Amino acid sequence: MINLEIVLAGARIQFMLTKNDINNLTNLARIDLTEEEKDKLQKDLESILGYISELQKAPNVTEGHRSESYYLKNVTRSDDNPNEPGGNTEKILEEAPKRRDNLFVVKKILDN
16 A cells, blocks of 8 residues: 655645555456455556656746756757659659659559
8 A cells, every 4th residue: 555645736645555446446447356456456556656756846947947958949950952753753653663754564463
């Protein structure tokens, strides 16, 4: 059993994960678990919820105290010399075993 405290929207919420909670969860999910599987699920959920409660202790970045390291930046370069559409079409089509106009001709694999 775990006693967990989570802060949501400034309100502190405390709860405990019990066997009854696990039974209700498995009933809602419509899964049939053995007692050993339920025990493992309870331990796994306690671990996950414990991790979430630790994340609640992380410093909050407010609007006035932003650090650039918290935000993603676009690091891709601009394309100064882009290819023109269709510029390599003829080269590509020359490599095809069969072609018709600007299309590859391939063997039919699907029926209508």
